[in-house]
Amino acid sequence: RRTITDYFSQHENKLSVSGFEENGGGDSCDNFTDLNLSHCFLGTSLYVRLLLYTRANPACGRELHHQRFPSEPLFNLSRPTAFVIHGYRPTGAPPVWIDHLVRLLAERRDVNVIVVDWNRGAANLNYLTAVAYTREAAHNLTGFIRSMQEEGASLDSMHLIGVSLGAHLAGFVGANLKGKIGRITGLDPAGPLFTSATPDERLDPSDAMFVDVLHTDMDSFGLRGAHGHIDFYANGGADQPGCPKTIFAGKSYFVCDHQRSMFLYLCALNGTCSLTAYPCASYADFLDGRCLQCEAFKPASCPQLGYDVIQWRESLLKLGQTKAFFSTTASHPYTKLNYRVDMVTWNQYLRWGVVYIRLHSVKPAHKTHHLPHVHKISLRINTGNVIGPRYKIRLLRIRLTPLERPQRPLMCRFDIFMEENTEVAFRPLSCDSRL
Template sequence: SDLKSKQKSESESCDNFTDLNLSHCFMGTSLYVRLLLYTRSNVHCGRELRHRNPSNQPLFNFTRPTAFVIHGYRPTGAPPTWIDRLVQLLLAHDDMNVIVVDWNKGAANLNYFTAVTYTREAAQNLTDFIITMQEEGASLDHIHLIGVSLGAHLAGFVGSNLKGKIGRITGLDPAGPMFTSAGPDERLDPSDAQFVDVLHTDMDSFGLRGAHGHIDFYANGGADQPGCPKTIFAGKSYFVCDHQRAVFLYLCALNQTCSITAFPCSSYSDFLDAKCLQCEAFKPAPCPKLVYDLSPWRDALIQMGQTKVFFSTSSSLPYRKLSYRVDFVTWNQYLRWGVVYIRLYSGKTFTEARVDHKLLRFEQYTSTRLLAEFDDDISTIQKISMRINTGNVIGPRYKIRLLRVRFTPLDQPDRPVMCRFDIIMEENMEVSFRPLPCNTN
């Protein structure tokens, strides 16, 4: 009973995120910023910090790195569902201060424009607090702002106020509405911190098009996410699913359950066309990954200016796809156009990749390179099947002869490169074969 009463008194003394409801949003809220501190000593119990005198809070150690978590527009006023998980994962990663910037009174308005105008004021409030931290001995180098949607621009304003000296800003799908034609001073941009990384998931709706960091990650091209509803009949999730995916991908990256490889490229279509599957600029480091710790690539990225990187995901956890570069040489008499289906088998289980984003050209003695992305990971591949669909349903079936097929794993360098030589296929018919080790001569 003593323990229960201790837990009860602890939970009563926790400072929780402001919980508002729709009536507040209808009436409109005026800005009030609260700062909730979490450390490894109080992972599940926030402690509100005083803006003027934060050193009064004994859990606040100014010499530790500090991450600020900044939410975006809250049209319903409810606390973000992901906040607790993000706090826990950050603290599992590092012994730091995590400060949740609760500006729900301000973000919770049915009028989005009002919330946008409050971002400047909230940013000034946060800037003053960080200056106070500096006076207490905190280093700007070790401050990381993580901003979601409208919060990404708020983070950018703080960084700009501090002349870009903050260590890092992460923007998770920075908000698009009211920012699409904004200049660099009016939105998040690379000059706002020593290092700025951005993840895009909804550029054609609530997110912002373009590149706004030293590195910009574009999930599935940055606009439409797999598994999200395509029609308005799905209700609320039609509007928020793509936009929220940025947070869920980031949680997954922090959890280290999905370390997704991303490839520098000028566009998603070039990436799907297998034109960007090397990462020469980062050697000896591998291709960039969607992870929390980007330090292996940071110096190179800062030198390179702005880098766009692309990757594809599946529709659910752990989001990672199994990717192969497929090279083959065709030797067929007639020119054919088609799409390619590839299946990898291990026993009776299989996973399929469809390379159907555009029609491919198969002609005599031509080498073709594809990017094949599979939803499921199969580590030991016993059989591979391929089908080339040309859409030819009348007339004779033409044969397509592949002199060589080569499968190179892209993000699993320890796995073997697989080959097969001289395969005769008929269009629209599946052919199966056992992969062989490639002759390295």
């Protein structure tokens, strides 16, 4: 299976234009509306198109007419339906992730995947215009869903996946339907013009029976706060590793953090990422290791970002709004192994300082064992003392607990003598062993 990085590199400049295209079997396909900067400068008026994809046509969209959709043979109302709703499109180009998300959703479950193409409306250089169109687009989609319901479709089997401004659009649809939609997923809901919005004016937990939200750019294009039954905060929800820190990087400086929400969701959906999040009051508490217990959740483990977070729904609804934090690497597959470190010292007097820990790993020889094994640990202490003798410490025990892989043995080492600013390296042992 190709990685997400491979997919984007091959497809970023090969998206279909609006209208019809012949697929391999000679049938015509309806594609996402492709506009350009001239449309954005002139401005576009709202026009909503609904493109159907299923396992039978994962790469060939079928446009559904709002009133005559029952005549479409591929549209089976007894199946669950996932609606994919994009956000603001300042250049008018189709989102590079659309095709990949559609395919993965169809592979994961036998569903109707409907891409809500409101590019005519979202493609305006004036962001205020696009924001205003979200209400009208939501009204349009609400009418279509009510027609589906009249034909026998169940609201609780529907899943709305909204990206950026599309997350609020999904919330408006859910509110129009009195919160009876089964699930809404918000991927970095848009922040500009929504920062001071009331719950009725943005995505909120009452919009669906279950609302999960991912935050990756809260200090710029994303929305701060908690807006779902569970809110995931990648690396604290703001700056993402690997994204440019200066404006000299060009467009990537503005969009990288915001787009990371989709890349993380695709990676989790594809099964190449396992992103475990830890319910916690704040990111600082998470980094300090104060929020690592998840026995209260059913199943008895911490929730994971992605499509399958629905299995924690019962526990999350009982707990109320939950914040969950996790860390990632800078690139695909983003998964970072986390360890809890416990140290017991012999020293009598309290000293403030910093402990630096490095884990040295070896890549496994077999691809089936893709997680590295720690073969050496390095420790160094620094108290900041610049006058007087170097501080010495005796560790009676250091223990490392792998959080995401509980089946792995705990790693320990006993009786270690350290001198300030001098690195000590050792091989970890099973906690059942002693030197």
